[in-house]
Amino acid sequence: MLAARCADGRMSRMGPTKSHEYQLMSYAEIILGSLRLSRWPLRVSAAGMLAVLGACGGGGGGGGSPPPPTYSIGGTLSGLSASGLVLANGADTTSPLSGATTYTFSTMLASGASYSVSVKTQPTGETCNVTAGSGTVASANVSVAVACTVNMYTLGGTVNGLTGSGLTLLNGTVTVPVTAGATTFSFPAQLSYGTAYAVTVKTQPTGQTCQISSGSGAVGTSTATVVVSCAGPQWTWLGGSMTPNASTNYGTLGVAAPGNVPGARAASVSWSDSASALWMFGGYGNEISGGVSGSGYLNDLWKYDPLAGLWTWEGGSNSGNSPGTYGTLGSPSSANIPGGRNYATSWVDATGSVWVFGGVGFSAAPGSSAYLNDLWKYNPSNGSWAWVSGSDANLANSTNVKGTYGVMGTAAPGNVPGSRAGAAAWVDGAGALWLFGGYGYDSVGTLGELNDLWKFDPTLAPFGQWAWVGGANTASAAGIYTGPGAFPGARRWPVVWTDSNHIFWLFGGEGYDSAGAFGALSDLWKYNPGTKAWTFVGGMSTGKASGVYGLQGIAAPGNAPGARSQAVGWSDNAGTLWMYGGNGYDSVGTLSSLNDLWKYDATANLWTWVNGAKTADAAGVYGTQGIAAPTNSPGARQVAITWVQANNTLWLFGGYGFDATGASQYYLSDLWFVVPQ
DSSP, rough: HHHHTTHHHHHHHHSSHHHHHHHHHHHHHHHHHHHSSSSOOOOHHHHHHHHIIIIIISSSSSSOOOEEEEEEEEEESSOOOOSSSSSETEEEOOOOOTOOOEEEOOOOEETTEEEEEEEEEOOEEEEEEESOOOOEOOOOSSOOOEEEEEEEEOOOEEEEEEEEEEEEETTTEEEEEEEETEEEOOOOOOOOOOOOOEEEEEETTTTTTEEEOEEEEEOOSSEEEEEEEEEEOOOOOSSOOOOOOOOOOOOOOOOTTTTBBSSOOOEEEEEEEOOOOOEEEEEEEEEEETTTEEEEEEEEEEEEEETTEEEEEEEEEEESSOOOOOOOOTOOOOOOOOSSHHHHHHEOOOTTTTTEEEEEEEOSSSSOOOEEEEEEEEEETTTTEEEEEETTTTTTTTTTOOBOSSSTTTBBBOOOOOSEESSSSEEEETTTTTEEEEEEEEEEETTEEEEEEEEEEETTTTTOOOEEEEEEESSSSOOOSSSTTTTTEESOOOOOEEOTTTEEEEEOOOOOOOTTTTEEEEEEEETTTTTOOOOOEEEEESOOOBBBOOOOOBBBBTOOOSSEOEEEEEEEEEETEEEEEEEEEEESOOOOEEEEEEEETTTTTEEEESSSOSSSOOOOOOOOOTOOTTTBBOOEEEEEEEEETTTTEEEEEEEEEEESSOOOOOOEEEEEEOOOO
16 A cells, blocks of 8 residues: 555655645555554554655655657658668668658657668669768757669670671660670660660671560669570572472483482582582482382482582483492593492592592492492593592402501502491592591401591502501591590591691591490591691590580580581681581480581680571471571481582582471482571
8 A cells, every 4th residue: 555655656746845744644544544444463653654655755855857858760761763662770670662752760769879770671673872871869850861763774685696797786766786706785875774675686797687585675673684696607498309208300411401300318429619510429319210219329420500500410320229330440431430329438639530439339230238448530521430449459349348458658559448438538738538437347357437547649550559547457446535646436427627727627426435435426636647646626535425505606615516427517718617417416415317507616626506406306497498597497417418619608418307397307308508607
């Protein structure tokens, strides 16, 4: 009860007057009366009670000090036009709405307390900054200014495959030129958050067509990235059938005509002459015999005039599996003709004469196909063939013959490579012919992949001589990738080039890697015929590697074609090496036919994926006949027939692969061309 009365604030506020003493006495008497009625022993007098009550504050003075005043923390907001802003003062936060011009924290602080206003969370697309946000509360409300501005972002992106000049991009009325070789671009003025954009191509570069992806939208919370993809070489489907297994229409021997067309075929030999005419001999495919279409090993000779767009059947038989007519060793004759064959090896020397070696097919006698090692020379000016070399003067027409190697490095009339198919070939600066590997017979008659290197000198009597220059004289040799004895492993169907310095290049094929394991290869080699030394340049020393494509049109150190064989390759006037298709591994490790186009810069040691699919078994996209387009692409194929003209134009015919339907692999007869850039 005493506590209850002491808690009464009215008593503590009474001054020291008689009335106050009377009230205290009255309270004491009331309390004492109450105690008498209780069971408690009464030991407190009224005077003592008065003293106690006086201690409750009734005895004089004004009582305790009032609580100190408190002040608000807040301020002004400018420029806030988005949601999401969170301001903090210690643990206290406030979230002003979009468009707010003031803010206040809920907790008030007394004079002398510290405050520190900061931005805990920025609003969407804006940046807010606090001015003089920390200090000590004085004797007034605190006002801290917060100013917000809309974020500005760069509109730009990436450029893939731009090699031509003149590209101009447009956004609204603003343009930006993009130089050849550029990989990025950006418009000069930044755009505010939420601004709509739509980037288009105002002017296409010379010789290329660029397309925009992710080109429109609204500026977000980071740099807008527009992708510009510029098609490099554009394929043109010029003729031949879009459907597979087409028959041959030979027409009249020696007469060009619009209806003439070679039938579907693969693994022919080909060359272009000084007049830019395209020549093709043999292969395996379709022909016409007695008015009935069939297939077999071919020995028909064709010429195509790109200016007139006409084919001419120049020689050979119009039926498959024809035997050869050898005549006299070393004596040219228009009656001579090699037998039907595929996977032969060919060269063109400085005089324009064409040389053809081996392959799989028929020698002088009808019968079953077999591996060949006969060497022929063709003179396009008079249409004569000369049988130049074989296994032996007495066994020149035989097949499946083992090699006669002689002394390494020494040419001799009796030397001759064994019968084989799918070998690599080069011509050096002195006009000598070089032969490497293939699938055939070694020095002891074993059939397998080879890595022997041969040189044929046409100037040596009586009709030229072979010299075994390097590599093993037995089959299935593993590759040696390091040291002075480096040498490619045994293989067939590699891709080859000769650069402007007469250095020989070789890529992949199907054969043996550094561990002696067999499979498709992706190793890149070069050979110097002057020093007779091989150098392993790049790629994998082990087989079955998947392709690493990178960005289309962009050279990069990590790019690498997958392991493959039966691809085609050529070099352009700038010394760049090109490779198309083949049978190999795509980007996900699938082994099948490819239609990817690659180029290799030997100076920078960089590969570029130029076009085509990075997955296997792609169908052909033919477009409109005679019209180049960035979306055009021959279907995936292997052992196609190719030519390169002096103006760098690449021509491609047939092969074994996929037509426009992509349903299955067939022999093809479509004719394409592309101009590398």
